[in-house]
Amino acid sequence: MLLVTGGAGFIGANFVLDWLADPAAEGIVNLDALTYAGNRETLASLDDDPRHVFVHGDIGDRALVDRLLAEHRPRAIVHFAAESHVDRSIHGPGTFIQTNVLGTFTLLEAARAHWSGLPPAERAAFRFHHVSTDEVYGSLGPGDPAFAETHAYEPNSPYSASKAASDHLVRAWHHTYGLPVLTTNCSNNYGPYHFPEKLIPLMIVNALAGKPLPVYGDGQQVRDWLYVKDHAAAIREVLARGRVGETYNVGGWNEKPNLEIVHTVCALLDELRPDPAGPYARLITYVADRPGHDRRYAIDARKLERELGWRPAETFETGIRKTVAWYLDHGDWVQRVQSGAYRDWVDRNYAGRSAA
Template identity: 75%
Template sequence: MSHILVTGGAGFIGGNFVLNWLANPSADGIVNVDKLTYAGNRKILDAVEHDLRHVFSQTDICDRTSLDCLFAQYKPRAVVHLAAESHVDRSIHGPGEFIQTNIVGTFTLLEAARAYWVTLDGEAKAAFRFLHVSTDEVFGSLGPTDPQTSETAPYAPNSPYSASKAASDHLVRAYFHTYGLPVLTTNCSNNYGPYHFPEKLIPLMIANALSGKPLPVYGDGQNVRDWLYVDDHCSALREVLARGRLGETYNVGGWNEKTNLEVVYALCDLLDQLRPKAAGSYRDQIAFVKDRPGHDRRYAIDARKLERELGWKPAETFETGLLKTVQWYLDNQTWVLDATSRQFGNQVVNQYAA
């Protein structure tokens, strides 16, 4: 059986990618490599637990020996690198883990992939791909009237998280230009959808709203993000992996620029419709809290290159994607409660301290 190796496949985007990929009966198998940190959750993978095409390995991407064994055993035709520490607030309070996973881990994976790739012959070597999944945060903050960020924008990371991802992007680029490793890079905007760990904005607001807790909004709530439904992101990754030009970077965005406050208002309004309170609106629970250090004001992705070269564009609008997301969380409260209990509560208390 032919395989691809996916890192971070028990996380939010990685888990959705695995489920989407294996929904195709003729798809290659997946070797799913995940360290299972607080944000990794094998329950995301329940639907493929008994699928013979899915091999799970609890492995740290900093563990070169284990990576070498996986490459040797399964001989993947591609790597999709999604493993990362990704929460900005956690990177402010404890940047060390971000340096280790996002920089050292990416370096270790690149070295393992390169060592494996050079042993391949002919068609197998030519067909091999290393797809590195990154973020729009590496480009830094935009002003309210600045054009959307293209792939050629200069890097200007402003948090330990985005700096660590920027470093990993540069390593991937260097391995293409120095060693010829056949790499591809994507930089995506804010993802949302099912299985999102409930420290992030949308799932946190849903969970707090339903439990009657305050809905903490940083600063004035006017920070802007481009929102991308996770299934759309997965479809973009498949297209880039299959047809992207080697060494190229592709922005993946949803064309949905929204302020944080607009997102919270939209969530409250949907919950008012789908799970109304006994009295009043969920908007009544909104509470503005002290802004976080270095909070970038606006991210906005220009994804026209991906549409022009590969014909990809998102299938979901923000309204359709958000409705699907809210309904999923309402229908899967057991999963949410389990995820919320995983070394999570104290972080949120510290994160949104007024």
């Protein structure tokens, strides 16, 4: 089996669903704290699948993690669990340090104890796969080369700093203790089951509700966009064949400014669900930029292609069309995930951000 942490979150749940779509796939023990972004309903299709064991719990609970490792003896840990929203980290950084840094430390220590006690063959096969972000590398200028795995870490937000710290811990546990680790640093993911606070789902949900589409600053912040199912496929490849101790960048080869993303979403909604009131782009509203907003991220994923033969299957054009169509077809999921806590968060985050 695999032990997957954060497997009810956006990326983790997509990985779990894709993994178990193969009838011959190994089972998964799915450990998730079900914070605001963890949604058990996303995994409803697995309720009758005996290969999926869901455990509601925290990666910081050492006794629980130890028990799961002893009981299920997973051949690998795939570590998605993290607080991941930059804006939330600005408002409340403590939670990010607790989960991303201390939680990862606890998980590493549990994994080290478990791995140390395995028989030689199982010990050699064991892997700890840490899923991280391109934001640890900081910000790029317009003409700078894309982030390679050797790029210096220059995190600029509490979120990216906490993820950088967790990356360093994973590296140290390999070099100091020999724990067989793998790290992947991905670019911005998008796709089904994305919690509607991130850019693309927020634009879709707000547009359909006739609400303003808030764009930070001038909207020219550039990101590389990766369809989440492509990310899941990349993780499978790295877990299966990646070199122990190595880092692999996972990107979509899709650098686009945020404003272009918003206009693309609006155009697709105009096509797929036109609004009698007029084009959705009329709802675009420029708001004051967030503090320390990185200007550009770009991923150089050539190492992953060169060593493991992975490239994304989706272009941005195909992936964003699938994403918008999914949200249009799953209005009930969106409605249920928008809890009172979520609405309070959106109101608080954008309160006071006058038009720029």
